[in-house]
Amino acid sequence: MNMHFGFTPDAARARLLDRRMHAALASSIEHLSEVSRGSVAFDESAINQLIASLRGDDCYPPMLFRDYYALTEALIEDDEAGAVKFFDRLAQSRPIPEQLSVQMLDDAAHCEKSAIYQQMMTGDSGTDIAILPPSQDVGKHFVARFQKGMELMDRILPELAGEVRALVREVVCVVGDPDRKMQFDGGSHFQLWGALFLNANFHPTDQAIVEVVAHESAHSFLFACCTDEPLVFNDDDDLYPSPLRVDPRPMDGIYHATFVSARMHWSMSRLMESDLLSDEGRVEALAARDADRKNFESGYEVISAHGDLSDTGARLMESARAYMDNATA
Numbered sequence: 001m002n003m004h005f006g007f008t009p010d011a012a013r014a015r016l017l018d019r020r021m022h023a024a025l026a027s028s029i030e031h032l033s034e035v036s037r038g039s040v041a042f043d044e045s046a047i048n049q050l051i052a053s054l055r056g057d058d059c060y061p062p063m064l065f066r067d068y069y070a071l072t073e074a075l076i077e078d079d080e081a082g083a084v085k086f087f088d089r090l091a092q093s094r095p096i097p098e099q100l101s102v103q104m105l106d107d108a109a110h111c112e113k114s115a116i117y118q119q120m121m122t123g124d125s126g127t128d129i130a131i132l133p134p135s136q137d138v139g140k141h142f143v144a145r146f147q148k149g150m151e152l153m154d155r156i157l158p159e160l161a162g163e164v165r166a167l168v169r170e171v172v173c174v175v176g177d178p179d180r181k182m183q184f185d186g187g188s189h190f191q192l193w194g195a196l197f198l199n200a201n202f203h204p205t206d207q208a209i210v211e212v213v214a215h216e217s218a219h220s221f222l223f224a225c226c227t228d229e230p231l232v233f234n235d236d237d238d239l240y241p242s243p244l245r246v247d248p249r250p251m252d253g254i255y256h257a258t259f260v261s262a263r264m265h266w267s268m269s270r271l272m273e274s275d276l277l278s279d280e281g282r283v284e285a286l287a288a289r290d291a292d293r294k295n296f297e298s299g300y301e302v303i304s305a306h307g308d309l310s311d312t313g314a315r316l317m318e319s320a321r322a323y324m325d326n327a328t329a
Contacts, residue, residue, distance in 0.1 A: 007320050008266065011165070014166035021193055022059070025054055032068075059194075062193055062195035063093075065193040067089045071083060099169075105117060117131075118131055122184075128181060130177035130180055131174040131176065139173050139200055141200075146173075149208075150209070152207070167217060168220060171196050171197075172195055173200045174197055175201050186199060186203075186215065186216045198216070205281065207281050210271060228312065231252060234308050238251065238306075251302075251307055257295070259317060261292045261293075264288065265327065268292060297324075300321065300324075
């Protein structure tokens, strides 16, 4: 399927990519069940039902994807008890409505899901960063801002709004730790397909919500394009200057940041073409757009010099480069 090589968002393409992610998960679970049969106890009937459901039209929560990765790790490490546990969790997983929901990160001491989200979103960051539950008041105000931002997106960038709703199941509202030097802005994790995390203390305006959603959902789009091959073949131990981070990053991270910067430039440009922004909003969008172009060019230079791109990675980056070359500013 070559349709994912277009740069601009597309809701129909995103729905196909989401279904492909679910189908790929079904095939992987099927393989794990086949190699585990006779050596690890699991409910084969329930797992077969899950596989059929994933290959159909059903949508599943991000935790199902995480449990699959945990099962894989347990099998690799010959952890039979862990494998039994995660086969059981897969067997008990149920479909969810195919709609976008906004959720609050809960107290990790009382919520296993939130504890897992915290660990996964901060454990591999390589920086001293944390995500915490928001207060009820902060969470309430963020939900209102997020809804307004999505309404603006629906009016001005319906393609992006459609893609977001096709790829994202949960927007998880968090806050950072004020005592940490580094603050969490937003993020996603390829093992939590369908989840997007945003700092409720940031993104105070409608256009800021649009930009951060364009940013983070673009990562999900790129994740979905990698079911057949990675974006880059560079070794993760090799680090390069990043356009969006002060610390050197692997090429895959630089690739993501560069492509995402072009998507953010596109979203801010579309906002500025409308007559729905205030003067202050236009100033904010212009500043963001200028920064996005600078970040794209910085990242593209590193990729051009050092990137070992797959066919998928090359074609996606070519589409972003073509957009930036044709953009007026």
